[in-house]
Amino acid sequence: MSSSESSEQKQYFSTELLSWYRRHKRDLPWRRSRNPYHIWVSEIMLQQTRVDTVIPYFNRFMDKFPTVAALAEAPEDEVLKAWEGLGYYSRARNLQSAVREVQERYGGVVPDTKEEVASLKGVGPYTTGAILSIAYNKPEPAVDGNVMRVLSRYFLIEDDIMKGSTRVSMEKLAQELIPEEAAGDFNQGLMELGALVCTPKSPSCLTCPVMAHCAGRAAGMEESLPVKTKAKPPRPERRYAVVIEGAAEHAGRVLIRQRPAEGLLARLWELPHAAVPTAP
Ligand code: SF4
Structure with missing residues (x-):
């Protein structure tokens, strides 16, 4: 990663993104509270799945399992039934076993330290950052493919986002960008920008709140970034x-x-x- 990101460019990004998010954020059910259990469930559901698909599942899931205790005590079959259609069922199983751990070890309260959250089953670095920043407003980065796309374009970073080393440097950069006292809103703003404006194809640069300092756009590279090596094609089996x-x-x-x-x-x-x- 180049070290050319100027502090002015960073400052501009943080300030403009935060104020854009506060004006334009979508009203999503998991944004109506800072309940860490709600944030956690929503983040697991949103992995590999579109927001519109997740909304009804999230609402039904919360009606059925409104608390950590309710999900911890539920039979696994019922949890899988509530997950039916969302796919990637190991997410639901891991979620329930981690929730059981929270119930037994932490008395049903989702912990608020990086070490404890990151040790829960199925909770990777992105979800750890999302829970800590959104629910507890801790300055932890939450970097996934969307966020790496936005940062690659804005800062004109040409490192391969499939590499672990790129993720590590992106997390460091994202952490530097988090404004004091606004970690949750900033991280959600970054996700929202990637979902609504700086989209994988045809990004809407003309309506983007950070276009004025976007190095990728200035270089005409908004469509060719991020650099991403192709995953191996699936092996057909009959x-x-x-x-x-x-x-x-x-x-x-x-x-x-x-x-x-x-x-x-x-x-x-x-x-x-x-x-x-x-x-x-
Ligand atoms: S100006 Fe375009 S490429 Fe740059 S961050 Fe905004 S949407 Fe993405």
């Missing part, structure tokens, strides 16, 4: 699935099996299937 229907007293039933406890789609139910043999 499998036969069988449908075995019951007869006599089992009529109307279909044979399904449960997947192993670890790995892809762990413990979910499926039709029996086997790989299609390849020609010798």
